[in-house]
Amino acid sequence: MNNTSSTAPIVAENLSRHFGEVKAVDGINLTVNQGEIFGFLGPNGAGKSTVVRILTTLLRPTSGTARVAGFDVVKQADQVRRNIGVALQDAAIDPLMSGYELLELQAVLYGIAANKMKQRANELLERVGLTAAADRRVSTYSGGMRRRLDLALSLIHQPAVLFLDEPTTGLDPMSRLTLWEEVRRLNSEGTTVMLTTQYLEEADQLADRIAIIDHGHIVREGKPSDLKRSVGDPTLLINVSRQQMDQAKLVLSAFGDMRPTAEGTLGVGLKGGAERVAEVVRALDEANIVVEHLELNQPSLDDVFADATGYRLEGADNAPQAG
């Protein structure tokens, strides 16, 4: 199905969604370009899924507007639905039905002609490697198989825009790689993909551009490489004993700005890069600080995230949540 508008496939302007006093999404602006894989990155409760639910017509915004595939998500919800495919978090699949029956159901709901339905279902089953399991009840599928079926279901009507909400959460590494490959393949065929994830590596591997959302606001947006470059210096991470933490922090702060890290680790944006590591070690040694572990990391998306929000995404379950 094609866009009926020359605008970008996904455009959100000043989009907000409040649940009582909680501002789950608070005035975000977003543009996803034709043919992009757009990564939407943030911890649990940051507002990612709320944005996706608005863009997929499941939830009305409190204020602001959004257009998907050229159509307004509130006023032209039906046209939006015809042009999008959605695989939501927790692959919602009726366990009493077989994979083929679910594809058949989805095909009918999307108005696919009866004579084309079987062929399309078989194509998709083959594509996601579920031909042999097509007639088995979904309750017998593994987590990876369910995700692949969910992906196939979202593709039944050849959507122009595909939403994948945390598609690999809970999957083993092998299943994750398989799904990544399929997403790349779909994108190479022209499908615009909006991918929400809390996995930095996933966003880094797949996305042409990413937006970082935190507490309902987009705090960074751009190409992963540009965002990482923007953080600047590499991060030197060291572990010392709890007693020497404050002293070590004092020493490290002379070499650059301290950066947020996981608890028990100190991080400094090392001005001058790797060449100054020896100098840092000497300074710590002179201060009689025993270094238990030291590593130098080139800027990562986690650094970008930390720079933007003040805390790290990895291990961010303790971070304050927006609901």
Added chain:
Amino acid sequence: MTTTRSVGILATRSVRTIRRLPSAFFPALAMPIFNMVVFAGTFFAITQIPNFPTDRSINWYMPLGIMMGAAFGGVGLGFTTIRDIETGFYDRLRMSPTSRLSLILGPLTGTLIRVLLMTTLVIVIGIVLGARFTGGLLGVLCLYISALGIATTGAGWGLGLAFKFKDMRGAAIMQLSIFLVMFLSSAQVPLEVMSGWLHTVARINPATNILRLARVGLVNESSADYLSWNAIWGGLVAVVVMSVLCLGFALRNLQKLSD
């Protein structure tokens, strides 16, 4: 055409669970039979009340068993919809471009097929146990219409509550409301035998009219309700009005799910 196909496939999904999960359908069959047998056996002397409309207690309680089974079969759609909402499956249906009406009519059709099966089974067992359709085929037809009507009403009510509450809070209200509506009617005894507030409530309760319709072909030929146009007309109006109101309630709350 697309809506018809959507209704068909959603009805198929509902009916298919009878075969896939028979343990979930069994109580819907067993309870009406149990109610009919127990009520007819326990209150067999009820027919001794002067001017009681039938001389067979099973003729009186078979429609009640069917009506209760149909009403609970109807609200059962609310239960399964709550499960679909909680698992996220309902989001998949809502994200499809099919009409919102077909999202209601499809599962409703499946529910009505289940109620047809239940009604047929209870009638067969009722006849084996001594029930007699004094009104012949018209009486049978009236009983089926009543069962399908009250099932539609229950389904609309159950769906509306499922969409409103989105979780099991709605289930408790579904059950309680069906009990109240059924028992504050002429379910157990004719209206003429009641007195006081119970009589007043039962008289305005539309379930009374639907039960009258269900019984027009099971009461004695000498009874005023025997195939009476008054009873049939009143029952049909109650069925249509209640069904439309409850389905409207369901559709309205489905549309508000995105709020």
